[in-house]
Amino acid sequence: MKTVRVYRADTIAAASHMKNVLAQYEITAEIRNDCLLSLAGSIPIGESLVELWVKALDFRRATDLVKATLDPVHSEKIKIWVCENCSEEVEEYFAVCWSCGAISN
Ligand SMILES: [Zn+2]
Known part of the structure; x- marks a missing residue:
């Protein structure tokens, strides 16, 4: 199943909150990069953000x-x-x- 990134956060808490919001709508999201936050400052900020990924089928609903x-x-x-x-x-x-x-209808 193809997955796409739907959200980036600078804290694991923010990503977890958004994951829970999506779960309420039966959208399964996966948190990625959650171990890179500790490297913030030593790698480009865009590469240290926590990411939330969903199935491509859920992308539009999840984005909204x-x-x-x-x-x-x-x-x-x-x-x-x-x-x-x-x-x-x-x-x-x-x-x-x-x-x-x-x-x-
Ligand atoms: Zn139906």
Whole structure:
């Protein structure tokens, strides 16, 4: 399964928090580079940040959730529709259920 980086943080706590936020939406994220923070200052800052990686399939949802979490005031609240086929909750900007592929009404 292809994975992509969705978030970078300067603390493990921040990365863990975001991982938990994504988990609430059933997005599995993996923390990487968590052992490089101790090298901050001796390697370029961009290489010492803690990274959060998700499956490519989850990237768009995860990106929106990260943005909404970092800036809840300026991010529009994510609206949900419930799939009539499988009862999955799907963010409104998706016309197709991410779980079963049914089309929104
Ligand atoms: Zn569905």
